[in-house]
Amino acid sequence: MKLLYFAWIREHVGTSAEEISRPDDVKTVSDLIAWLAGRGDGYATAFADTALVRAAVNQEHVDPLHPVADGDEIAFFPPVTGG
Amino acid sequence: MIRVQQEDFDLGGELQAMSAGRTGIGGLCSFVGLVRDMAGDAEIGGMTLEHYPGMTERALEEIEAEAQARWPLEATLIIHRYGRLEPGDQIVLVAAASAHREAAFEACHYLIDFLKTRAPFWKLEETPDGPKWVDARASDDDAVARWAAKSRGN
Numbered sequence: 022m023k024l025l026y027f028a029w030i031r032e033h034v035g036t037s038a039e040e041i042s043r044p045d046d047v048k049t050v051s052d053l054i055a056w057l058a059g060r061g062d063g064y065a066t067a068f069a070d071t072a073l074v075r076a077a078v079n080q081e082h083v084d085p086l087h088p089v090a091d092g093d094e095i096a097f098f099p100p101v102t103g104g
Numbered sequence: 105m106i107r108v109q110q111e112d113f114d115l116g117g118e119l120q121a122m123s124a125g126r127t128g129i130g131g132l133c134s135f136v137g138l139v140r141d142m143a144g145d146a147e148i149g150g151m152t153l154e155h156y157p158g159m160t161e162r163a164l165e166e167i168e169a170e171a172q173a174r175w176p177l178e179a180t181l182i183i184h185r186y187g188r189l190e191p192g193d194q195i196v197l198v199a200a201a202s203a204h205r206e207a208a209f210e211a212c213h214y215l216i217d218f219l220k221t222r223a224p225f226w227k228l229e230e231t232p233d234g235p236k237w238v239d240a241r242a243s244d245d246d247a248v249a250r251w252a253a254k255s256r257g258n
Contacts, residue, residue: 100240
């Protein structure tokens with residue numbers, strides 16, 4: 022799956038995009054966040070407060086319990102501040 | 105129509121193009137968002153708008169389609185800029201045109217309220233203490249909730 026990061030989540034993670042192989046036990050956005058948070062200091066900081074993390078799957082806003090699948094484009098970002 | 109662009113836009117030209125040839129339009133309402141020079145007590149030297157290419161366009165098209173389903177609109181327009189902007193610069197334009205003013209006013213308000221909570225943009229402000237990501241405001245969510253309440257007839 023393709024992961025994208027924006028704003029301060031991108032800064033903490035240290036990259037704007039990466040390809041990963043989905044671990045078998047990662048079935049939802051929430052599972053993916055928990056798995057990512059264990060990948061190192063930058064990730065741990067980025068995903069420390071899940072209340073500040075929003076997600077999109079294939080460019081649609083989703084809830085934490087939304088399923089994730091191989092081939093998905095999954096983006097993580099803070100609450101939006103445009104306009 | 106929606107556009108996501110770095111360059112500035114000309115309000116008068118955009119509104120004229122929107123209404124040209126559409127003589128069924130009786131009212132055209134527009135809102136322009138500008139870069140403020142202050143954020144709380146901090147003076148802002150400028151800001152950089154980051155966005156999610158692809159999803160941004162999709163989100164704006166969805167918001168536009170929702171407004172068109174909700175009101176009898178002759179035309180709608182959303183332009184949002186990205187990149188570095190300075191105080192006084194235009195950030196966003198939303199406009200709605202209808203046979204009558206009420207639909208134009210309400211749809212214009214709806215477009216900007218939903219854009220602010222759904223379109224994937226993030227502002228990085230240049231403050232005296234260094235760059236700072238702007239926090240989302242609870243009042244923006246409240247603004248969107250009001251439209252849901254109106255749908256329910258409250």
